[in-house]
Amino acid sequence: MLSSPGDSASMRPREETRFEGFLRERKLKLTGERMSILAAVFQRGSHFDAEALHAELKASGxxxxxxxxxxxxxxxxxxxxxxxxxxxxxxxxxxxxxDEHHDHLVCIQCGKVLEFFRPDLEKLQESICNEQDFQPFHHSLQIFGLCSRCKGGIDEREIRGRVAQLHT
Amino acid sequence: MLSSPGDSASMRPREETRFEGFLRERKLKLTGERMSILAAVFQRGSHFDAEALHAELKASGxxxxxxxxxxxxxxxxxxxxxxxxxxxxxxxxxxxxxDEHHDHLVCIQCGKVLEFFRPDLEKLQESICNEQDFQPFHHSLQIFGLCSRCKGGIDEREIRGRVAQLHT
DNA sequence: TAGCAGTATGAAACTTGATTTAAATCACTA
DNA sequence: TAGTGATTTAAATCAAGTTTCATACTGCTA
Structure with a gap:
C-alpha cells in the first residue's frame, strides 16, 4: 500500500491532528495517555478488543x-x-x-475478519428505509461462515449450532 | 392474524412437538421448566431479553x-x-x-424494532461470498436510525454519537 | 512562570449479563 | 419401580465494562 503524504516522518499523522481538534473543540485535555492509546490503535489497525489493547499497552511499558x-x-x-x-x-x-465504511465477513472457525464494500448495499438500505419511513444513520451487515482456508471437512451441524449462539 | 390449523385448542402447538423431537433426538429430558419457558417465549413473540423473560416467568408464578x-x-x-x-x-x-429469516431496523430513540425481508439481499450475500471464496451460514443486517414517529426535531449530532457507541 | 480551576487518571469497588458449581431432584429406561 | 444419568437450584464465579473518589495533571491567566 502506498503511504499518503501525511504519513511522512516529518509530519504528524493526520489522526493525531484530528483527535487534537476534537478534544480542543470540546474543551477536553490532550494527555499523554490519550495520545499513546491513539498511537497504539493506529499501529495495530486490524480488529481488536479493549482488553487486548490494554494488555498490549502494558506490555510495551x-x-x-x-x-x-x-x-x-x-x-x-x-x-x-x-x-x-x-x-x-x-x-x-x-x-x-x-478507510471508508465497510461491512464484514467473519470466519467462525479461525476468527478471520474480511472486509467488503458494496455500493448496491447502500442503495438497498435506502430502498428499505423508504418503504418503512425510517431515517437511517448507520447499518451493519455481518456474514458468518467459513473462509477459504477453513471450509471443507468441517461438521456443518456443529457449525450451525455455533452460528446460532452468536450475538448477531 | 389468522390462526394456523395447529393452534386449535385440541392440538399441541407445533413448537412443542418440534422441541420434544429435538430433545428426544439428543436424549435430553422433557421437563416442566423447559416447557414453561417455551410457552412463555411463544406467548411473548416479539423481541425480549433473558432477564425480562425470567422476571415474567417469576411474576406469573x-x-x-x-x-x-x-x-x-x-x-x-x-x-x-x-x-x-x-x-x-x-x-x-x-x-x-x-416466520422466516428477516433482518431488522432499530429505532435508537424509542427502541422499536421493525422487520424486513428482501430477496435481493440474499442474492447480494451470495455474490459477496463468491467474490471472497467464503461459505456463508448466516447473515445479519441491522439498520439503526429513527422510526417514523421519532424522526424530526432531534439533534442529529447526539444521535450520531449514540449510534457510534452501539455494538453493531 | 506561578497559581488556579477544572479535567483526567488510577485503583478498587461495583454492575450487569451470563456461566459454573455442587448437592438435591427428577425423567426416562429396563 | 428402581437405578442412573440428566436437570434444577442457589450461590459463587466470571468477564466486560463503568463508577467512585482521592490525587495528579493540563491549559489557562495574570
Whole structure:
C-alpha cells in the first residue's frame, strides 16, 4: 500500500491532528495517555478488543489503566477515528477507521475478519428505509461462515449450532 | 392474524412437538421448566431479553431459576425455535422464530424494532461470498436510525454519537 | 512562570449479563 | 419401580465494562 503524504516522518499523522481538534473543540485535555492509546490503535489497525489493547499497552511499558483505555476508546469512537463492532461476540471489537465504511465477513472457525464494500448495499438500505419511513444513520451487515482456508471437512451441524449462539 | 390449523385448542402447538423431537433426538429430558419457558417465549413473540423473560416467568408464578432460563434459551436457539440477535445492545435479544429469516431496523430513540425481508439481499450475500471464496451460514443486517414517529426535531449530532457507541 | 480551576487518571469497588458449581431432584429406561 | 444419568437450584464465579473518589495533571491567566 502506498503511504499518503501525511504519513511522512516529518509530519504528524493526520489522526493525531484530528483527535487534537476534537478534544480542543470540546474543551477536553490532550494527555499523554490519550495520545499513546491513539498511537497504539493506529499501529495495530486490524480488529481488536479493549482488553487486548490494554494488555498490549502494558506490555510495551505504558502504564495506563483499564478505565482510561475504555474511556479513551469511547472518545475515539465519538470522534469517528475508531469504529466499534460486535462481529458476533459478546464484547466490543474495535478498528481504526482508516478507510471508508465497510461491512464484514467473519470466519467462525479461525476468527478471520474480511472486509467488503458494496455500493448496491447502500442503495438497498435506502430502498428499505423508504418503504418503512425510517431515517437511517448507520447499518451493519455481518456474514458468518467459513473462509477459504477453513471450509471443507468441517461438521456443518456443529457449525450451525455455533452460528446460532452468536450475538448477531 | 389468522390462526394456523395447529393452534386449535385440541392440538399441541407445533413448537412443542418440534422441541420434544429435538430433545428426544439428543436424549435430553422433557421437563416442566423447559416447557414453561417455551410457552412463555411463544406467548411473548416479539423481541425480549433473558432477564425480562425470567422476571415474567417469576411474576406469573413459575419458579424457574435464571440459570435454567439461560440454558433453555440456548437449547431453543440450537433447535431453531428461537433466534438470538444483538440489535446494537451489549446483551442478547431473543425472538420466537415464528416466520422466516428477516433482518431488522432499530429505532435508537424509542427502541422499536421493525422487520424486513428482501430477496435481493440474499442474492447480494451470495455474490459477496463468491467474490471472497467464503461459505456463508448466516447473515445479519441491522439498520439503526429513527422510526417514523421519532424522526424530526432531534439533534442529529447526539444521535450520531449514540449510534457510534452501539455494538453493531 | 506561578497559581488556579477544572479535567483526567488510577485503583478498587461495583454492575450487569451470563456461566459454573455442587448437592438435591427428577425423567426416562429396563 | 428402581437405578442412573440428566436437570434444577442457589450461590459463587466470571468477564466486560463503568463508577467512585482521592490525587495528579493540563491549559489557562495574570
Amino acid at each position: 505504558a502504564d495506563i489503566s483499564r478505565a482510561t483505555v475504555y474511556r479513551t476508546l469511547d472518545l475515539l469512537v465519538q470522534c469517528g477515528l475508531v469504529r466499534k463492532h460486535s462481529l458476533g461476540a459478546t464484547h466490543a471489537n474495535y478498528e481504526a477507521a482508516q | 413459575a419458579d424457574i431459576s435464571r440459570a435454567t432460563v439461560y440454558r433453555t434459551l440456548d437449547l431453543l436457539v440450537q433447535c431453531g425455535l428461537v433466534r438470538k440477535h444483538s440489535l446494537g445492545a451489549t446483551h442478547a435479544n431473543y425472538e420466537a422464530a415464528q
